[in-house]
Amino acid sequence: MYRYDDIDQHIVAERVAQFRDQTRRFLAGQLLEDDFKPLRLQNGLYVQKHAPMLRVAVPYGMLSSAQVRMFAHIARKYDRGYGHFSTRQNIQFNWPKLAEVPDILADLAKVEMHAIQTSGNCIRNITTDHLAGVSPDEIVNPLVWTEVLRQWSTFHPEFAFLPRKFKIAVSGATEDRAAIQLHDIGLQAARNTQGEVGFKVYVGGGMGRTPVIGKVIREFLPWQHVLTYLEAVLRVYNRYGRRDNLYKARIKILVKERTMAVYRDEVDAEWASLVDGPGTLTRDVVDGIAARFTSPAYRALPKDDSELKTYLDADGAFARWHGRNVHAHKVPGYAAVTLSLKRPGVPPGDVTDVQLEAIAELVDRYSFGELRVTHEQNVVLPDVEQRELHALWREAKALGLATPNIGLITNIIACPGGDFCSLANAVSIPVALAIDERFQNLDYVHDIGELDLNISGCMNSCGHHHIGHIGILGVDKNGEEWYQISIGGAQGNNASLGKVIGPSFARADVPDVVEKLIEHYLEHRDSPEERFIDVVQRIGIEPFKRHVYGDSDKKQAHRARQLATT
Amino acid sequence: MATLIKNKRIAPDSWQLLKPAAEGGLPDVPVTGDWLVPLAIWSEQRTQLSQRSGRNGVWLENTEDPRLLALDFDKLALIAVRFPKFTDGRGYSIARLLRRLGWKGELRAVGDVLRDQLFYMTRCGFDAFALREDQDAQAALTAFSDFSAPYQPAIDDGVRLGTVRAESKTAINTLSPW
Ligand code: HEM
Numbered sequence: 212m213y214r215y216d217d218i219d220q221h222i223v224a225e226r227v228a229q230f231r232d233q234t235r236r237f238l239a240g241q242l243l244e245d246d247f248k249p250l251r252l253q254n255g256l257y258v259q260k261h262a263p264m265l266r267v268a269v270p271y272g273m274l275s276s277a278q279v280r281m282f283a284h285i286a287r288k289y290d291r292g293y294g295h296f297s298t299r300q301n302i303q304f305n306w307p308k309l310a311e312v313p314d315i316l317a318d319l320a321k322v323e324m325h326a327i328q329t330s331g332n333c334i335r336n337i338t339t340d341h342l343a344g345v346s347p348d349e350i351v352n353p354l355v356w357t358e359v360l361r362q363w364s365t366f367h368p369e370f371a372f373l374p375r376k377f378k379i380a381v382s383g384a385t386e387d388r389a390a391i392q393l394h395d396i397g398l399q400a401a402r403n404t405q406g407e408v409g410f411k412v413y414v415g416g417g418m419g420r421t422p423v424i425g426k427v428i429r430e431f432l433p434w435q436h437v438l439t440y441l442e443a444v445l446r447v448y449n450r451y452g453r454r455d456n457l458y459k460a461r462i463k464i465l466v467k468e469r470t471m472a473v474y475r476d477e478v479d480a481e482w483a484s485l486v487d488g489p490g491t492l493t494r495d496v497v498d499g500i501a502a503r504f505t506s507p508a509y510r511a512l513p514k515d516d517s518e519l520k521t522y523l524d525a526d527g528a529f530a531r532w533h534g535r536n537v538h539a540h541k542v543p544g545y546a547a548v549t550l551s552l553k554r555p556g557v558p559p560g561d562v563t564d565v566q567l568e569a570i571a572e573l574v575d576r577y578s579f580g581e582l583r584v585t586h587e588q589n590v591v592l593p594d595v596e597q598r599e600l601h602a603l604w605r606e607a608k609a610l611g612l613a614t615p616n617i618g619l620i621t622n623i624i625a626c627p628g629g630d631f632c633s634l635a636n637a638v639s640i641p642v643a644l645a646i647d648e649r650f651q652n653l654d655y656v657h658d659i660g661e662l663d664l665n666i667s668g669c670m671n672s673c674g675h676h677h678i679g680h681i682g683i684l685g686v687d688k689n690g691e692e693w694y695q696i697s698i699g700g701a702q703g704n705n706a707s708l709g710k711v712i713g714p715s716f717a718r719a720d721v722p723d724v725v726e727k728l729i730e731h732y733l734e735h736r737d738s739p740e741e742r743f744i745d746v747v748q749r750i751g752i753e754p755f756k757r758h759v760y761g762d763s764d765k766k767q768a769h770r771a772r773q774l775a776t777t
Numbered sequence: 778m779a780t781l782i783k784n785k786r787i788a789p790d791s792w793q794l795l796k797p798a799a800e801g802g803l804p805d806v807p808v809t810g811d812w813l814v815p816l817a818i819w820s821e822q823r824t825q826l827s828q829r830s831g832r833n834g835v836w837l838e839n840t841e842d843p844r845l846l847a848l849d850f851d852k853l854a855l856i857a858v859r860f861p862k863f864t865d866g867r868g869y870s871i872a873r874l875l876r877r878l879g880w881k882g883e884l885r886a887v888g889d890v891l892r893d894q895l896f897y898m899t900r901c902g903f904d905a906f907a908l909r910e911d912q913d914a915q916a917a918l919t920a921f922s923d924f925s926a927p928y929q930p931a932i933d934d935g936v937r938l939g940t941v942r943a944e945s946k947t948a949i950n951t952l953s954p955w
């Protein structure tokens with residue numbers, strides 16, 4: 212866990228004072244609506260359907276138990292008793308009052324937190340692998356590097372008014388769990404043949420209405436140069452990124468319009484003036500930041516705990532949970548555990564104040580007081596002793612946080628959608644709940660195996676539908692809610708974008724369609740090891756399409772029905 | 778008239794802004810007085826303008842290339858960058874580039890220049906601000922001290938990321954960035 216020093220603490224305190232003054236001027240009519248809007252957005256404050264929405268930064272998804280308790284306090288005192296973990300490792304509160312937001316920020320500052328740059332056309336919260344620092348497949352621990360980037364990007368004076376928002380993600384493991392190829396900049400930490408640390412740099416990825424998989428702009432960037440290189444990437448974007456059309460303003464469009472080769476040349480030309488300059492990192496600086504991280508006081512334990520084996524043999528439900536929600540750890544005798552925030556009847560990512568308190572308690576007792584937020588809207592206890600897994604499971608189960616569904620169809624990612632978001636074409640949460648309800652047979656769900664199902668309420672793709680194995684997108688047809696379904700999307704090292712299977716469906720039909728897709732998969736898989744996504748990649752989307760829409764007669768009937776209702 | 782803040786104080790302004798004529802032609806620049814002219818006029822009339830008795834300044838649109846002025850720095854007393862909207866951040870990069878090119882004189886932000894951006898603008902190299910007309914200049918002066926210690930290096934200081942950081946070590950450090 213990174214601990215603030217005086218400078219960090221001072222900066223957040225000054226931010227609270229600055230925003231308090233801006234809010235006061237706005238409420239007193241001294242600051243125009245249009246002039247205030249970008250300022251509040253850079254403090255994570257949207258104005259949504261019902262009320263403002265406040266997005267609090269969780270830098271690289273890491274939280275202390277004290278911070279989790281503060282969320283519970285905020286949910287109780289300023290909101291309606293709950294918060295919402297987002298796909299960008301942040302937490303959102305849906306019902307704060309504008310006049311109280313400065314007080315919320317002051318409360319957050321007490322536990323080394325803020326809402327800086329969680330929205331607006333600036334460099335957003337840096338995200339990373341939720342298993343950073345603990346996963347055995349790690350090449351380089353990305354945590355210190357994400358903190359370096361956090362400090363560099365916080366209040367960066369030149370990049371606060373970019374053409375559009377800018378998202379950076381970092382991965383340090385062989386398996387990319389941070390969707391780095393779907394960010395404006397993705398950094399893959401690596402080592403060269405001498406074992407020195409550096410980064411493979413991807414640029415121009417992103418979802419939204421024009422989804423693009425990021426491309427490699429530089430194969431290996433030695434760590435010393437990461438900030439100057441990013442400065443060059445951003446400066447070229449800031450000067451030449453499109454500002455005439457909101458939908459063409461992301462860096463992905465600039466890279467596409469110029470081609471990667473031309474864009475790379477421009478970045479290199481700019482970088483030539485910066486390389487080895489004052490922005491160059493030194494070992495002292497990085498070590499200084501690393502020293503501010505506390506690290507868990509791990510005990511020396513045997514690699515495999517014998518008690519755990521006994522429990523696994525004796526208790527099928529526990530074994531099932533262990534199979535899905537427990538992850539390997541690089542320190543012998545430890546494991547990382549996902550507490551699922553997905554369970555019947557609850558919107559994905561929502562947590563109540565009571566649950567937050569309970570999670571903080573578990574975090575203190577089982578995981579050195581530290582928690583991670585995942586981009587799949589769950590939370591992870593990163594450092595649990597194997598011999599305590601069974602006890603933890605029992606407690607988590609009592610709290611409704613032990614649904615054994617990580618990686619499975621019911622671990623749905625869904626954006627807030629039409630229930631909360633003013634940009635929505637359609638609701639997302641009720642669709643997620645309906646699908647979840649359809650897949651309540653655990654044996655069946657486990658038999659289906661790994662499957663990412665993601666739902667967005669509009670093309671902005673906050674729910675990552677493009678990279679869902681099954682993606683569901685809310686579309687508007689003459690004022691009615693319809694859903695377009697795509698298959699074949701994937702996150703990770705082989706990220707790909709899903710393909711739409713055909714005309715969209717009414718809300719009530721969505722669970723049936725999902726069920727049909729699954730049926731078809733189960734019929735065609737070679738073995739239980741072959742996942743849904745593997746089958747889609749092997750046989751293509753056509754057979755799925757035919758199975759869903761039936762023969763051409765049925766397809767026409769579907770069309771006719773659709774036309775009749777639109 | 779927009780109030781001018783220069784070197785963090787309200788200052789008198791001797792400069793006049795020359796706008797292109799309505800028909801798109803280039804108006805004549807008076808011989809006397811301090812005139813701030815568009816880049817197009819400067820490029821066209823650089824020699825004549827340098828012989829005026831008054832001082833010369835150039836204002837850049839944020840789409841114009843600051844390198845076009847690099848050879849003329851010794852002929853100019855002021856460079857301004859226009860912000861068409863405060864949310865259009867290109868001017869920040871232009872300012873940094875002008876400073877990197879070696880411009881040491883007054884660098885002025887003109888146009889949609891608001892109090893809440895002064896801190897960032899200063900860090901990018903601006904030292905003068907012609908505030909939008911509705912701005913309270915006196916109140917705006919406090920904006921320079923919004924933050925006391927920036928994180929990252931910029932134009933205004935020798936800040937290095939994390940310079941002032943140290944201390945604390947724990948038993949098994951799994952957190953090595955190396
Ligand atoms: C309810 C308020 C929200 C609003 C108004 C909103 C607005 C937007 C907009 C306009 C975009 C498209 C930006 C672009 O393509 O340039 C976007 C993208 C995105 N948002 Fe949201 N969003 C909201 C909530 C959320 C939530 C709750 C999450 C997390 C669960 C989220 C995560 C994302 C992600 C991951 C993207 C895709 C980024 C990309 O294009 O690469 N947003 N959002």
Ligand code: SF4
Pocket residue numbers: 626627628629632633634635636639667668669670671672673674
């Ligand atoms: S995807 Fe669309 S509906 Fe969903 S939260 Fe984002 S903007 Fe709102």
